[in-house]
Structures are given as structure tokens and as C-alpha cells.
Amino acid sequence: MKLDRPIKVLVIGGGGREHALCWKLAQSPLAEAIYCTPGNGGTAKTPKVSNVNIDVMDFAQLCEFALGSAIDLVVVGPDNPLAGGIVDFLSNKGLKVFGPTKESSRLEWSKAYAKDFMSAHGIPTARYAVCNSFEMGAEIVAESPWARVVKVDGLALGKGVFVCQTDEEVLEALSHIFHKQRFGQAGEKVILEERLHGLEVSLLAFCDGRRLVPLIPSQDHKQRFSDDRGPNTGGMGAYAPAEFYGHCQADVESKVLEPIQQALEAGDLVYQGILYVGLMLTRQSCPNDNPEVPPGPYQPYVLEFNARFGDPETQAILPLMTSDLLPVLWACTEGALNKVKIEWSSLCSCCVVACAKDYPEGISSGEPIVVGALPDEVIVYHAGTKLTDGQLVTNGGRVLALTGLGSSMDLARERAYQALKAISFAGMDYRQDIGKRASHACQLG
Ligand code: AMP
Ligand code: GLY
16 A cells, blocks of 8 residues: 555654654654654654654554554564564454564574574575573583674663673683673573674664665764773764675675575565665685785675664664655565665764663663754664653653764764764763764775
8 A cells, every 4th residue: 555645653762763753754744743752852753743752662552542543553672572562462352563573683682593593595694502500601612712702682772782802701701691690591502603803784674574775884883982882881972874884785684694585585574664784794805814914805794683773873874865765664564665765875974872870770860951053963862761841850860862964074073073062961961973984994905
């Protein structure tokens, strides 16, 4: 069914990604009204958008609201409701939902399953082994000097990955998971992986069950502190386009996207929504480090799949999409991606996350937020914010995401950082180097 009349949309979630989705969908002449559950202080102020205070895991109440409000399309933002089966639940009640089912989103909620999927379909990924006890993990480490990355199998808010340098660090991470049981059920199974070095790219693709259409490539900054120091987080900033992806695009298409496409065609993968492919582009180093011998070409490896839009990648990507997003999401649910246009501006974007001082361990709550005057080329997406008696206050770990736009990455970056000077809340912190890698990475080509 073609989308030929204005519709009501429900966006599920309340982070920066969902604010960006609401912001973009609200620009569509085909969006009559948008509801966001639970939303945040930013979605509350977005034209056409209303917040509805329902928890993302309360499927029964979400369903009652959607049916009662004659919602035409539900768009699911976060991973938890997907892994909990929200798409199955709402679809069974007759609602049209953008996003994969519980079984399909297993590519995200079980890293062991994702690795097996990649092995079965010949998709390049780092060597790995699976263990389910500290002892078993220690045995693998003793026999496999390549095992340097430790990942809990289940969902862990981006905190369940330990990239280690030594066996001792690997054992410490295993002890954290198995002895201290920091991750509960998600950590009952653990993947030990070879450590890869290279350039990371987040490649998101729309998927309508039959075909994949990639969005522009972007790059996240996972570590908490500048110069990639500190623990992994959900993401401290992102930029788009990640131009160095061009060095590898043909290989990614043939070695990664094509096998996924074949799996869709063969019915080995049933998938509708966004498929987020986290890639590492590695470059074989010169034999014996001989500077006379140029390094080999980039090779793509898949680090992870996510079954949803990335956060903060979405806040960097969507401002560059010139087409209407709503018909594209609709087309995904109709198996009709071939019928819609997906076009991009030639601008660059740089998104910097302003977070609580203690993030990712802690959050900020109830601190007043001041947002001064900002230029048109900067968009302020809200993540952990809420309106209390009309006052905007902090309400989470990642609080705001500022996206600067410009004709070059340097300009986009400069605008985002300049704008941060007009923003404040107690304990506000951000990385100083978001987007710096963009020009460096391009030179590596
Ligand atoms: P994941 O959730 O699997 O994408 O892992 C989170 C982050 O950990 C990635 O974005 C990388 O920065 C890092 N990482 C994951 N796997 C590896 C690997 N095999 N080698 C090096 N770094 C990795
Ligand atoms: N920024 C990484 C993610 O959304 O998983």
C-alpha cells in the first residue's frame, strides 16, 4: 500500500536518536501527528510531536495507546523493546511497525548468534571462541594468544565489550563477568575475539525484507574520553559522511552486503527495519615493517550488528538526508524500498554528545540546562533531558547531542564546538576530538 495521505506516527524511545527521528519525521508533509513514548525535553518542544509517558517495555499500554489513537505507523528506537519482542506484540494486534521481530533482532541481542550467522554466510569477522565459565575462558586464553577482546553475549548498553592488551586484562574482564556477575543473564555466555586494528565505520541500511539500501557511512566515538581513552560507552559523538569508507565500499558490498542480501533471498534471514553493520576496516601492515613496501588495501570485518538506528550516528546522519524519511520507513514495512527515493546532501555533519560527568557509570538528574542562542547550522538534539514545570533539566547519562553542519568537516566540527559554549549544566562534559579523525583517516587512503 502506497503512503498517499498524512498519517499518525508513534516513535518509541526517549533518547537523542528518537529526538532526531521525531525531528526528521516532523518535517514530512505526510506526518499529521507524531507521538513519542516517553520522549524527552526536546521531543516535547518539537512541532507536531507530543510526548506520552509510557515506558518502552510496557507493551500492553503502548498497544492500547496506539490502537486508541489510530496510529498508522510505529517506529521502534531502542534495542531493549526489540529484544523483548515489541514488534511481534504490536504486529499481532494489527499495528504496522518499523523494526525487526524478536527473532530477527537476535543479530543484536546475541553476539554469539551474530558470529555464527557471519561464519555460516562467509561474512568476514574477527576469529572467535565462545565460553560460558571463567575456567573455560581461561583455557581458551592459554591456548589462543589472539583472544584479546571480551564481549558479553547479551545486551549491555554498550558496556559489555572489553578491548584488552594482555592476557591478564582478558582474565580480569572474564572475572568481572563470571565472578562478579556484573551483567546478569547477558553475561552467561561470553565471546573471546581477536583484536582488530583499523578504522571503524557504522554502516546503517534500510531493509524491507528483500533488499538493503545503505545510508551514508558514519563514524562513532565509543570511548568515553578524548584520544580514545577510557571505557566504552553508548557513543560520545559521530560524524558523517565517513569518507574513508570509499576505500572499502566495493569490498563491503561484495563481502558483507551481498551475503546478507542472499540470506534474505534464501529465507535464512527474515528482516525489516534498520540493520546497523559495525565495521572495522583493517589494513595489512607492511611485512617486517619495511617502509619501502606499501601496506595492503583495506579489508572490511564486521564487529557487530545492531537491529536499530545507531545513537549518536542517527543525529549525524539524518540532518544530511534530503529525502522525506517517512515514506522510506513506510516502504520498509511494505517490502517496497525500490519505490522510494533516498537522497543525501553534500554537507558534512559532526555530532558531539554533552554528557554527565560520571557517564557511563552515573547519570545527571534534575540539573537545570541553559541553552543559549545558536546558529541555524547547529541542531540541538536532546537525550537525557526532561521538562519539569517548564524548566529543562538533566535526566540521564548522555544529556544533549549537538550536530554542526558545514560544507567541510572542519566547518561542521567548529560549529558544533562553538555551539557547546552556549550550553551549560552542572557537571557537563564532552570529548574534545569528535570528528578530528575524519581528515586524518582520509589522508590514510
Ligand atoms: P561492539 O559492540 O561489538 O561493536 O564493540 C564495541 C566497540 O569495541 C567497537 O566499536 C570497537 O571499538 C571495539 N571492538 C569490538 N570488537 C573489536 C575487535 N575485535 N577488535 C578491536 N576492537 C573491537
Ligand atoms: N553508537 C553505537 C550504537 O548505537 O550502538
